[in-house]
């Protein structure tokens with residue numbers, strides 16, 4: 001059995017000269033030696049990334065089988081997508097697999113969440129690694145053999161891949177349990193897509209027994225080609241809040257606006273003034289979005305309506321800023337409706353917190369990533385104004401969420417997340433799982 005230190009030898013970063021995978025280890029060794037790339041003997045599973053990179057998994061414990069399984073598992077989840085808090089089939093498979101790997105398993109956490117605890121030789125530290133399991137309410141338009149069999153549900157964000165990758169990591173690590181100095185807590189959460197599954201799992205004790213010291217997660221990322229990794233220190237995902245407002249005027253004849261309090265004119269002023277919050281009340285160095293995404297009012301060409309409803313979303317990267325924006329929106333609503341003699345109702349729903357990566361954990365992931373891909377492919381990604389409920393875990397412990405490039409433009413696998421044509425280059429699964437393994441190994445051996 002290989003030592004944990006030999007878990008992955010991925011130093012082979014030369015340009016691949018061969019088009020077909022070598023069938024036997026020795027082929028790979030010969031190439032590696034000729035390129036003067038560090039390599040130790042053992043079973044070798046490998047992955048060729050176009051143009052630049054060869055990854056070698058030098059593992060004695062059947063990693064090739066794990067790699068093959070990874071794609072089959074992802075395709076199975078892809079074909080059977082389940083919406084938030086309905087991930088019963090997925091959670092059942094996850095729980096069964098984790099039990100099979102000898103873990104202490106807890107099911108039904110925060111709804112359909114599953115936790116597997118892999119205890120090493122020492123109880124602490126404990127590293128939480130997380131995958132989300134839910135799909136989106138979309139009708140898949142891809143014509144692939146593993147396409148969704150559930151009408152109106154689709155894995156269009158890559159969560160099928162996240163779950164499959166984490167199971168592969170769990171399987172690989174279960175072989176090295178005795179060499180782990182600490183505990184790995186595998187968290188499979190429901191309802192990331194707006195349902196706040198992470199928060200519910202935390203409320204249901206996901207951070208306890210054993211207490212968690214740090215956390216890691218990754219997201220497949222079709223904005224990057226396969227083989228590229230995004231790691232960022234600091235704010236990475238935005239808070240994702242919703243609002244709705246009703247402007248209550250006084251309806252009447254379209255020909256006699258003087259007899260009404262026209263909520264349409266008032267709504268127009270409010271929508272414009274909301275944009276001045278971003279441009280005049282927030283530092284130009286801060287990123288903020290206020291988007292009014294719906295406006296409803298009126299029913300006929302000659303009737304001024306009683307009221308108008310507007311709604312939308314607010315994105316920002318800090319909690320104080322989010323509070324400030326919310327307060328300014330309310331002041332704008334009050335001031336403008338007052339001035340016109342109207343009234344208002346305002347409902348502001350706080351969504352996911354902003355997600356910020358810890359500096360040391362980001363360094364750890366960077367180091368792990370450069371064991372797997374060339375350092376030129378480890379990018380400092382831009383923050384995204386998308387939301388991510390991994391942020392709830394990072395409110396409790398330091399953590400890092402990194403991005404795993406999964407697009408392949410030549411193969412037509414570059415549709416954006418949440419598109420009915422979304423699909424990934426599945427080699428990204430090996431890359432993501434490898435980096436997660438390297439990062440866990442580094443964290444639990446102190447080799448940051």
Ligand code: NI
Nearest residue numbers: 157158159219
């Ligand atoms: Ni997602």
